[in-house]
Amino acid sequence: MTSLFGENDLWGPLDPTKDAGYGEDRPKRKGFFTDTSICIGCKACEVACKEWNDVPADHFDMLGSSYDNSHSLNANQWRHVAFIEQPTRAEPRQTVDLGMPVRAPSRPPEEEPGEDAEKPDFRWLMSSDVCKHCTHAACLDVCPTGSLFRSEFGTVVVQDDICNGCGYCVAACPYGVIERRRAPEGDKNVGIAQKCTLCYDRLGAGMTPACAQACPTQSIQFGDVDELRERADARVAELHEAGIMDARLYGNDPDDGIGGAGAFFLLLDEPEVYGLPPDPVVTTHDLSRMFHRATTAAAFMLAGAVVSFLGRRR
């Protein structure tokens, strides 16, 4: 729409690392594939992330909603395990071994004999959420200081010493991931934007990010995004074959509203059940149109003033 930007700069499939100017010798884009069908909700990822990245724990309290005691992704929570307790739906569900712990109902077997007694009347959905490291990252695009940048691994990282805490990225993120750190008082990064770096320091040393390293079920898989996408396709096909038709991938498509996420998911229900937006579109998708509307409005303002002063004296 406008020649100010390169092709697919704001929208559409793109190699973000190449687009950011890294040369041909750049490493492959790195990311996460979080397979929530085998998440056991152990929170090892949350703990490992906090330990490695020195993320303060300042809001530990039970919320009264399932086993979630870490609220959301925020400045002090770079991995967040969501717990959803869900009544089993009316339609018959084939029991398939997912490697998830299944608990038999506690009522006496004589009350309800037969196969049904083996099935729990609810299911757990557990999912470890994280920054998506979008191909079109709104936080990065709106950052006025250049503090947020695209790393050579294709990830999106805040430079703590550049950020001046303007907070624009907070409002721009379609997933509500990045946030300005408010507490604890005295922390050196209070007042500036904080989020997952995909363990930039560990990647540089050829290591696996802390959360993926700590995950005991390989629910969090780390690797080259290209390969992870293939692995995700294979896994969802496997689950469909096993009759788990609810299984779906989220964020894996390079044609989607954010150009595909570097960290994508296999979910067993609609995204919003997990606190994810169902079909997000990066705000910069409309940036050219916004620019044109604002330019037109400014022209109207100028013209309005001119016309006002051209009229009669009184």
Place this chain on the structure above:
Amino acid sequence: MTHVQQGRRRRGAERSMVPEADFTSYYGRPIVKPSPWEADIPAYLFAGGLAAGSSLIAAGADLTGRPTLRRAGRLAAVGALGFSMAALVHDLGKPSRFLNMLRTVKLTSPMSVGTWILSTYGPFAGAAAAAEVTGLLPERYGRTSPLPLVSWLGRPAGLVAALTAPPVAAYTAVLLADTATPAWHSAYKELPFVFVASGSAAAAGLGMIAAPTAETAPVRRMAVAGALAELAMEHRMERSMGVTAETLHQGKVGRLMRAAKVLTAAGAAGALLAGRSRVVAAASGAALLLGSACTRFGVFEAGQESAKDPKYTVVPQRERLEREGPVRYHP
């Protein structure tokens, strides 16, 4: 609006005792985060619009020989600009690093572009105001240089300020709209028009307060046009916002937006019908200023509220999914 439509709307409201929009969420918790911005930012939106409109008025008054109006416009512009800068710096998480805004030029960041717009406009608005101040100094200072130069620069500086002023008023709409905040992004088509109209009306209101009626005919016209444009574009904006327009009608935001409409309409009526009365002109001007401020605070708070409720993130995306299927890139 016809009675039939109003009746329908009322029945809809009764039905909404039951949750009207069916959507799921993670324990009702927000998806997107509200901006960490506080009252500084809507106050800045108002002051930025006021500064821009005042620079336009000052230039018009200068070229058409209206000295009181010119002086009021130049001084208001620099005052509002100074307030704006203070508000913007105060709102940063690390105010000591505000100069980091100037370490890069980033076209994808409305805040970066806005910083450079302000950095362009500011010195010229400042120079025009400085010329005005030298005119206010006692005669004996007039002979010592460089005051005559400063005074001579008033007109060219004021004209450049006027040309660079409209972007100051318009970019703030993109600043809000270029976010995932539902009530701001969904308003992106009309918001720049609402904001420039609001800025024009506010500045015209200030002109009506500050200058004698003999000089204010143009600003009265600007007041009426700005107020009507603001009301019309705000109405249109609500229609294109979809479900997020609700946030403009609820609670505190609803009261702010209603107050904005009443004050803006009253200010326009006063300017149109009795603007040649000094008292009515001043009262109308005050109403326009207040109305503009209410609009900015209302739009700002509507966005914050829309981010806090997952409904406004989920429902519009679900509606689009149902209508068009998932968003996919087609070259």
